[in-house]
Amino acid sequence: MADQVTYPGSLIAVDGSRAKDVNAAANAIASALKASGVECAISRWDASGLFNELAEGARNDRNISVRSLSLIYAADLAFRLRWEIRPVLEAGGVIIAASYIETVVAFGGSCGLDEQWIRQLLRFAPEPTIHGRSKERKTQRPWKRRTDRGYCEFAAVMLDVSAPKRASHAARRVMISKLDHPRGHKAIELDAKGVQAVVKRTRKKATGSRPAAASQQSSRPRSGRK
Amino acid sequence: MARTPSARRIRKLIAERERSRGLLIAFEGPDGSGKTTQRKLLTRWLESSDHQVVSTRWASSPLVKPMLKVRKKIRTLSIEEYSLLHAVDVRHRVETTILPALWAGKTVLADRYLFTALARDAARGLDLDWLLHAYSPLLWPDLVIYFSMTPEDSRRRIASTRAPHFYEAGQDVTGIEDPLASYGRFIDRVVKEYNNLSVVFQFVTVDAGDAVYRQHTHVRQLVEQAAKRPWLEFSEEAVEEWLIKSHTLEA
Numbered sequence: 001m002a003d004q005v006t007y008p009g010s011l012i013a014v015d016g017s018r019a020k021d022v023n024a025a026a027n028a029i030a031s032a033l034k035a036s037g038v039e040c041a042i043s044r045w046d047a048s049g050l051f052n053e054l055a056e057g058a059r060n061d062r063n064i065s066v067r068s069l070s071l072i073y074a075a076d077l078a079f080r081l082r083w084e085i086r087p088v089l090e091a092g093g094v095i096i097a098a099s100y101i102e103t104v105v106a107f108g109g110s111c112g113l114d115e116q117w118i119r120q121l122l123r124f125a126p127e128p129t130i131h132g133r134s135k136e137r138k139t140q141r142p143w144k145r146r147t148d149r150g151y152c153e154f155a156a157v158m159l160d161v162s163a164p165k166r167a168s169h170a171a172r173r174v175m176i177s178k179l180d181h182p183r184g185h186k187a188i189e190l191d192a193k194g195v196q197a198v199v200k201r202t203r204k205k206a207t208g209s210r211p212a213a214a215s216q217q218s219s220r221p222r223s224g225r226k
Numbered sequence: 227m228a229r230t231p232s233a234r235r236i237r238k239l240i241a242e243r244e245r246s247r248g249l250l251i252a253f254e255g256p257d258g259s260g261k262t263t264q265r266k267l268l269t270r271w272l273e274s275s276d277h278q279v280v281s282t283r284w285a286s287s288p289l290v291k292p293m294l295k296v297r298k299k300i301r302t303l304s305i306e307e308y309s310l311l312h313a314v315d316v317r318h319r320v321e322t323t324i325l326p327a328l329w330a331g332k333t334v335l336a337d338r339y340l341f342t343a344l345a346r347d348a349a350r351g352l353d354l355d356w357l358l359h360a361y362s363p364l365l366w367p368d369l370v371i372y373f374s375m376t377p378e379d380s381r382r383r384i385a386s387t388r389a390p391h392f393y394e395a396g397q398d399v400t401g402i403e404d405p406l407a408s409y410g411r412f413i414d415r416v417v418k419e420y421n422n423l424s425v426v427f428q429f430v431t432v433d434a435g436d437a438v439y440r441q442h443t444h445v446r447q448l449v450e451q452a453a454k455r456p457w458l459e460f461s462e463e464a465v466e467e468w469l470i471k472s473h474t475l476e477a
Contacts, residue, residue, distance in 0.1 A: 048307075053293050064289065065471050068317045071360065075310035082304050112470075120359050124306055 007089035010205050011126060012040075012198060013100035014190065016134030017107075017175045018143070019045070019150020025134040025190040026098035032199045033094060038206050040094035041084065045103075045151050048079035055147035055154070062158050066111040069155050073104045074121050081125060089126070094202055099151060101125060102133075102187070106178035107152050110171045111159070115178075129205065130198055133187040136176055142168035236466050240457050248278075248328040249452060250365070252339035254420070255373030256413055257394065258383030259434040260441065264373070265337045267442045268449065272333055280327040284338035287318040301392050308393065309347040313360045316340050320365050325468045339367060341423050349415035350399050363463035369452040371445060372429035377414040379435065384409060 012029060016022040026042050033040045046052060050072055054064075080097070088095040101122050109115040143156035152175070156168055179187070188194045251268075253261040265281060272279045285294055294311050297303045303311070316339070327334050340361050348354045358364075375383075384390055385406050392398065395405040396412025424431070432444050457465050 050293060054289065057289060057292055063322050064318065065321055068314050071310050071314045071317060075307050078304055078306040078310060123356065
């Protein structure tokens with residue numbers, strides 16, 4: 001089950017507690033890579049549309065647990081791996097996954113779910129070549145309750161609609177502290193310097209390998225507020 | 227957010243509920259083995275003896291059903307996606323239908339339970355260890371009635387009634403175009419997996435080849451003799467998680 005395959009391409013994982021920052025970091029890496037002559041694609045959260053359909057279907061019934069949401073995240077990630085991530089990796093290209101494993105692990109952990117359970121669940125996903133972390137902004141604020149932005153914002157809507165803002169804020173702080181100390185590998189903080197470091201490492205690996213003509217395969221960011 | 231009650235208090239509550247809680251009975255077996263017929267007969271019999279009965283069917287969670295239906299129709303699911311969406315279905319039904327009913331003292335009849343997913347997904351080549359992990363924490367049924375039949379009989383019964391659907395026939399893994407031919411090959415693997423699971427999870431077998439009334443008599447006997455699998459011993463984590471999430475403790 002575990003993805004032990006070594007791919008010729010590079011997978012850059014970008015995780016964070018706020019989707020806006022994650023997407024901005026992914027875009028910054030993509031722009032910097034393109035400027036240095038390396039083509040890349042971005043695989044974004046909910047490319048499968050599962051969460052979108054869930055939001056539509058669960059308008060009147062938001063009785064869902066963080067465990068179920070983690071399972072749906074895993075299904076979405078399986079979709080992204082099949083259609084967006086693995087094809088690029090197999091072709092020797094560069095793909096940015098925004099978001100990837102650490103986001104769901106840290107979020108689940110902040111809600112009291114066993115992090116090891118989530119890691120085992122997602123063991124079908126390949127290890128990223130580089131693990132980046134978006135620079136956390138507006139850390140004093142809770143998650144925006146929006147179903148169209150990112151996983152944490154979506155979960156904030158679905159999990160506890162009646163919770164006071166401070167509860168959501170506390171959970172976000174816990175999540176940030178978990179992202180600060182991921183298990184097994186150190187994440188690069190994706191400020192301007194971090195982005196350049198990622199580009200440098202990626203270029204080094206990409207030199208000599210075939211660039212992927214994958215720009216068109218990028219999943220689009222979710223459309224704006226409905 | 228409510229304060230999480232102590233583990234000791236939760237254990238005490240679960241232990242106190244053990245006597246009055248309902249029984250969870252799972253009906254398992256290959257397609258065409260007569261599970262639904264027997265489940266309906268048992269429902270009627272239990273209701274006639276003043277039991278409150280809740281039935282829950284496979285892939286029926288209102289949350290997941292529309293997603294699964296569309297994706298099955300356009301045949302777009304990978305093995306992992308198929309498996310994970312069914313895991314969401316089971317989890318959601320456990321949390322919103324099965325556990326609330328059991329807690330309230332009702333008998334729950336599950337027309338297929340997680341063993342269907344384990345058998346089918348393992349037959350599709352997924353690692354059983356990973357599957358069990360995806361379905362954990364497990365809510366163990368008190369009784370699993372397995373309607374046993376040979377793959378050939380299952381194929382014959384299905385062929386006489388309808389053409390199996392794409393995923394039901396396992397066409398996503400066999401690659402055989404004819405649904406019935408594919409089903410014949412796939413069900414062979416599924417039955418093998420069921421046989422392995424029956425040992426681990428202590429299924430009680432009913433011969434699906436018997437006359438309907440004989441099977442029903444047998445099922446009645448099994449239900450009358452069924453003993454509860456203590457929650458604290460078998461399903462503590464699943465019940466505890468539900469109790470905390472559903473705020474039942476505050477009530």
